[in-house]
Amino acid sequence: MMRSGIGETFKHLVLLIGVVIVIAPFYMMVSYSLKSPSEIQTNSGGFAGSQQPFVDEYCVKLGNPETACTVRPAVYNYVTAFSKAPLLRYLLNGVVVTVSIFLIQVVVALPCAYALSKLTFYGRDVVFSLVLFCLLIPVHAIALPLYIMLSKVGLINSYAALIVPWTISVFGIFLMRQFFLTVPDELIDAARMDGMSEFSIVWRVMLPTAVPALLAFAIFSVVAHWNDYFWPRVVITGNQDLFTPPLGLRDFRGDLDGNDYGPMMAIATVIVTPLVVAFLIAQRRFIEGITLTGMK
Amino acid sequence: MATVTLRNIRKSFGTTEVLKGVSLDIADGEFVSLVGPSGCGKSTLLKILAGLEPQNSGDVAIGGRVVNHIRPSRRDLAMVFQSYALYPHLTVEENLMVPLKLRRLNRMERLPGLGHLMPGRRQKMHRIRAVVEETTETLKIGDLLARKPGQLSGGQRQRVAVGRAMVRKPVAFLMDEPLSNLDAALRVHMRAEIAELHRDLATTFVYVTHDQAEALTMSDRIAVMMDGEVLQFASPDEVYHDPADLRVAQFIGSxxxxxxxxxxxxxxxxxxxxxxxxxxxxxxxxxxxxxxxxPEHLAIAPKAPNGRAIPVTVRHKENLGSDFFIHANVGDTGHTMIVRTEPHTAQSLPLQGAAEIWSVEDxxxxxxxxxxxxxxxxxxxxxxxxxxxxxxxxxxx
Structure with missing residues (x-):
């Protein structure tokens, strides 16, 4: 008992260190978003700060009386975040882009995965090898050709530029194909006997059975494109209305000479929140999806 | 209601020939079993008949019409699968309605949401529900309608699968080892139910199984298949008592x-x-x-009555209650024989003791x-x- 006690303690110690390393940046982000500038600079006030009202000097410089410029730190940070940057517009752009990407990815990936797993045709294995090969191509390697192509068709600075290059997800095809392999052939044969066309089979039989795997894919896809900074930076050149949340954050930092940590961390918190909430809601099904795809 | 004719069907997967020219004539309303060990090609033959797998050569005719290039759904057959293949995301009722909806509703009426607005859909759905209700009554699954397949037992799933095949009133039923996932007691019970269902519907049944007992108990005729060929196609009695081939004789009978x-x-x-x-x-x-x-045509005793007998050593006695199966070694030849005998004879035979076996009526x-x-x-x-x-x-x- 004693030995296992020590062993358990050690294990937990290691895990706790891991947790601290992972949590620390988030902790700081949320904490800074609640504190006043002086508290951030002196590193005082604990997690939430003292919430003592302070005087916004920028507001005073604009000629307002001090009493009108006295604000609470947390309120100040979040109000500044929403007022000085079109944060809602950024969030909306993020939703439009990630949801469009995911939906089109599903529309493309499901029929592909179905064909690659359940239909027999000449050259199927070659096609699948090509799919696997495409998994190895880093996006940064083809960013320039993609940019040139989009610019030639005049799509730079548009939603299309943000969405189109991602609509064919090789990872999605691969993931769904692996999942479809576990669906018994008899189910498809039964659907054919019932009179379904191959397309109906994909949407009416395969899609409902693949919901857990699709959720797993949704998390990967949405997280990747919500957080993507590289590609929007490349194809959105200046038009603020098309900024996605990470671009907006970068823009905000540029505006505020990099010192105003409170509002900046407030923006970061707002950007991260939708993902965290979505994950918490989908958590159970998400883990189901992961284990399901990993098990069989 | 239809005859089913298979003419010289050949099928290869790569270089392995699974079906080597199979021909079968199945009469209207007949219950035919395709029986054979696993890998003999019986399931492939059924899939070819259903249209789920194309044959390399040969003809499939249903009701006298050659259907070689006709899609599975247009052949008007229904199939019950080994794993039942129910749609896991639909309730029992929805599962039963799928084949009817696909046939009776047009494309517009099947659209989700919008379809409900189409004129005439309500009457059609009403008739579909009536058919489903009638079927569930026959199969006694009326209280399961709201459940999903995952919440059903093996036997219940089996019934729903049969129901899904029945609602369409197909010209023939194809069954691919539908009982092999059930436990022994339920299998015997379902055997009787399927035979009864066949009598009630008077439709052609083609039943694939590797269990010779299922084939013997339910069929009008049995096609015994081995290595891609039909060795014998005859009534259960004939296949049992009058086998045309040694492999048939060895496969049929337990x-x-x-x-x-x-x-x-x-x-x-x-x-x-x-x-x-x-x-x-x-x-x-x-x-x-x-x-x-x-085994039942042989007799065993410590001493044969007329002196003409095979001398053996009793090795094992299997007690089935009403009968005994005596396992015996034939001298030093390495051959073993099994003889069915009555309990009182079995008691007179000591284990490892000498005995004699003879053929009753030759x-x-x-x-x-x-x-x-x-x-x-x-x-x-x-x-x-x-x-x-x-x-x-x-x-x-």
């Missing part, structure tokens, strides 16, 4: 038919191990043969070295087996 090496003499006399000679004369030139003896089936049947001179030849048998003497060679 416990297996005893097979012993033997010799056909010049006078038509057949002798086997231990010098045991059959009184009957068989038609055929002198050759080495295999003698098949059913009932033996004899096969040549190429597995074909050699008939006794006074034997009536099976109708289905006639062309496979060695008759008249030596002519088929």
């Amino acid at each position: 416990p297996k038919m005893n097979t012993l090496p033997g010799a056909l003499g010049s006078g038509g006399a057949v002798s086997t191990v231990g010098g045991y000679t059959f009184a009957r004369a068989f038609d055929g030139p002198p050759q080495t043969v295999t003698v098949g003896l059913r 009932r033996a089936v004899v096969f040549s070295s190429d597995n074909r049947r050699i008939y006794a001179s006074d034997e009536l030849r099976g109708i289905g087996a006639a062309d496979l048998a060695l008759a008249p003497a030596g002519a088929a060679q």
